[in-house]
Amino acid sequence: MGTFASAVKSAVLAAVLVGPAAVAGVAPAAATAPSEATPPYVFVPPIVGLPYVGSELTLGITQFQKCKTEEAPNGFILEWLSNGVPLPTERQGEFLTLTPEDRGNRISMNVHTTCETPRVFHSRETRPVAASNRAMGWTGRGNFELLGRTDDGDLVLYPRTYEPNWVYWGPGMELLQFPSSWDEPRVVGTGWNIFNIVFSPGDFDGDGHNDVLGRDSTGNLHLYPGDGEGGWLAPSQVGAGWNIFDSIVGPGDFDGDGINDVLARDRQGKLHLYPGDGEGGWLAPSQVGSGWQIFDKIIAAGDTTGDGTADIFARDRNGILFQYPTDGQGGWSTPSRVGHGWDEMPEISSAGPFIKSYNISRSDLLAYNRDGNLYSYANLGVEGDYSLFNQGQIGNGWNIFSSLI
Numbered sequence: 001m002g003t004f005a006s007a008v009k010s011a012v013l014a015a016v017l018v019g020p021a022a023v024a025g026v027a028p029a030a031a032t033a034p035s036e037a038t039p040p041y042v043f044v045p046p047i048v049g050l051p052y053v054g055s056e057l058t059l060g061i062t063q064f065q066k067c068k069t070e071e072a073p074n075g076f077i078l079e080w081l082s083n084g085v086p087l088p089t090e091r092q093g094e095f096l097t098l099t100p101e102d103r104g105n106r107i108s109m110n111v112h113t114t115c116e117t118p119r120v121f122h123s124r125e126t127r128p129v130a131a132s133n134r135a136m137g138w139t140g141r142g143n144f145e146l147l148g149r150t151d152d153g154d155l156v157l158y159p160r161t162y163e164p165n166w167v168y169w170g171p172g173m174e175l176l177q178f179p180s181s182w183d184e185p186r187v188v189g190t191g192w193n194i195f196n197i198v199f200s201p202g203d204f205d206g207d208g209h210n211d212v213l214g215r216d217s218t219g220n221l222h223l224y225p226g227d228g229e230g231g232w233l234a235p236s237q238v239g240a241g242w243n244i245f246d247s248i249v250g251p252g253d254f255d256g257d258g259i260n261d262v263l264a265r266d267r268q269g270k271l272h273l274y275p276g277d278g279e280g281g282w283l284a285p286s287q288v289g290s291g292w293q294i295f296d297k298i299i300a301a302g303d304t305t306g307d308g309t310a311d312i313f314a315r316d317r318n319g320i321l322f323q324y325p326t327d328g329q330g331g332w333s334t335p336s337r338v339g340h341g342w343d344e345m346p347e348i349s350s351a352g353p354f355i356k357s358y359n360i361s362r363s364d365l366l367a368y369n370r371d372g373n374l375y376s377y378a379n380l381g382v383e384g385d386y387s388l389f390n391q392g393q394i395g396n397g398w399n400i401f402s403s404l405i
Helices: 003-016
Strands: 056-059 076-082 107-113 120-122 146-150 155-158 160-162 165-170 173-178 180-182 186-189 195-202 211-216 221-224 236-239 245-252 261-266 271-275 286-289 295-302 311-316 321-325 336-339 347-352 364-368 374-379 388-395 401-404
Touching (some): 056 076, 195 245, 211 245, 245 295, 245 311, 261 295, 347 401, 364 388
Antiparallel strands (some): 076 107, 107 120, 146 155, 146 401, 155 186, 165 173, 195 211, 221 236, 245 261, 261 271, 271 286, 311 321, 347 364, 364 374, 374 388
């Protein structure tokens, strides 16, 4: 088994098995007579999916093949809870799609087995559900999807489909993964070359669908609300004077309020936070960095460390890539150097996890080289050089695009 797969398997087992074997370095307590036998482990049901509006959640692992019935073909019945309270009957089922009404709530599940001796297992709660971010895609399915803009101004959507696949993970246990494949691309806009910067903040107006922002040559900022089906609603202007900035990106929720924000760098290298108000407008901006003029590219990568906070990558003019994790409260955690040679990549972007699986909530980086070959890079959360794992080539001919969104 490869290094990446081994790391994933170790993380899965550590998360679902809680008991003596999972605790190290603890001295034994004085012997006492237990009132009842202690099980060798406690099963904690893992949830597949990200806690963002538009995401689809489900159970990520099963051990209940012997409990299968006609009513419960997987051997269990799921009960979804929000802040500890069961959701309405119409929202119960094998999958739960998060809606704008879930924002700020913590989701958990009860797993009711259908064995001869029924049991109920309780999952941990998710982080508070945040606004739909870039990883939720454009077609309302919570999928890793890409938009590419050509020099001629065409906007091309690459939808992506995930198919559930139970993978053998050990005796009596399977892991749910969602391998993905590209759907047929389609043009979803023309004339986008009137903008010199186009990016996505995720859901900016609070309707649960991801949006796009574009800056024109006079510095006006325009909002194109997504319709949740890969198209657009009527645009509107949401800012002016943005031509003082030479780089603008949408990191997602930068300050931890559950609402998506925008980061902009001025020509003196100062980095400014423009918090969204969740309704297509702005709260008061603030400066959150300086010295960023040393970078020729700033990448809003989403959550690449799995800690629930947005992360930023930046490439300097020597081709060295750095990761700047955020602290989830409008500040920064310790940055690290990722690697060199990234000047070979004309475009670096991110659109969420390439493969959805339990405990793989980290967004991947994407980059295409001068030949147009597109590669996916997983972040294993290891500090220091070369923490990105090259998952291989996932496409070709991508150098027809001036930018990925």
